[in-house]
Amino acid sequence: MSARNILLLSSSRLHGYGYLEHARAQLEDLFKSKNVKTVLFVPYAGRNHDKYTETVRSALQPWGYAVEGLHNKVDKAQALRDAQAIFVGGGNTFVLLRTLYELNLVEPIRELVLERGLPYVGSSAGTNVATRSIHTTNDMPVAYPPSFEALALVPFNINPHYLETDANTNHKGETRDERIEEFVAYHKRPVLGLRESNFLRIQGDRATLLGTRAAKLFKADGAAEEYAPQADLSFLLQQ
Numbered sequence: 001m002s003a004r005n006i007l008l009l010s011s012s013r014l015h016g017y018g019y020l021e022h023a024r025a026q027l028e029d030l031f032k033s034k035n036v037k038t039v040l041f042v043p044y045a046g047r048n049h050d051k052y053t054e055t056v057r058s059a060l061q062p063w064g065y066a067v068e069g070l071h072n073k074v075d076k077a078q079a080l081r082d083a084q085a086i087f088v089g090g091g092n093t094f095v096l097l098r099t100l101y102e103l104n105l106v107e108p109i110r111e112l113v114l115e116r117g118l119p120y121v122g123s124s125a126g127t128n129v130a131t132r133s134i135h136t137t138n139d140m141p142v143a144y145p146p147s148f149e150a151l152a153l154v155p156f157n158i159n160p161h162y163l164e165t166d167a168n169t170n171h172k173g174e175t176r177d178e179r180i181e182e183f184v185a186y187h188k189r190p191v192l193g194l195r196e197s198n199f200l201r202i203q204g205d206r207a208t209l210l211g212t213r214a215a216k217l218f219k220a221d222g223a224a225e226e227y228a229p230q231a232d233l234s235f236l237l238q239q
Contacts, residue, residue: 003117010194045091090124098145162193
């Protein structure tokens with residue numbers, strides 16, 4: 001059985017809420033499972049690492065959690081080994097993954113999360129890199145990582161911020177669905193479209209959809225299906 005203890009957010013911001021506020025219950029549930037008091041933040045998807053870390057600290061500190069920035073650690077691999085939990089924030093997925101490769105952190109994170117049960121929180125870009133690859137990110141490729149293959153904490157892909165096409169739109173360009181369907185056609189791999197307010201909670205070999213909206217699964221055979229909150233998506237871990 002896998003030691004995974006993961007929370008993947010579509011977004012760290014939701015209309016009507018402060019930063020991470022909509023995910024407070026899910027975050028506290030994850031942290032409580034391992035008696036987490038200090039969170040190691042991975043800010044590499046953003047441009048100003050100090051400012052980004054302070055944003056996360058301002059959100060989590062009032063809830064009783066200290067926040068440290070991985071970018072401030074001299075020995076980053078050791079900092080990960082010493083961490084109680086890690087939070088990989090959103091921003092640009094290509095920059096984030098390139099930096100993880102440059103710092104030789106891909107394998108250490110994978111081992112710590114999959115084999116030792118280090119709690120992992122990902123949001124947006126942090127969710128993208130938790131999957132098999134970053135092919136289904138919405139971000140511009142402003143940087144060139146050595147590979148699109150990511151942490152592979154889960155054996156499928158996710159599209160955070162998933163938004164279906166408005167039936168009344170006059171836009172005639174490619175839709176989000178068409179882009180995801182194109183990926184599926186080439187790679188024969190499922191993609192979970194996480195709408196805003198969605199979370200995916202993974203405990204060992206069990207995956208549960210959380211939040212207030214349905215998520216759309218684009219299946220490897222080209223079909224698609226909607227899943228309501230609280231749906232058991234554990235079958236996705238068997239890819």
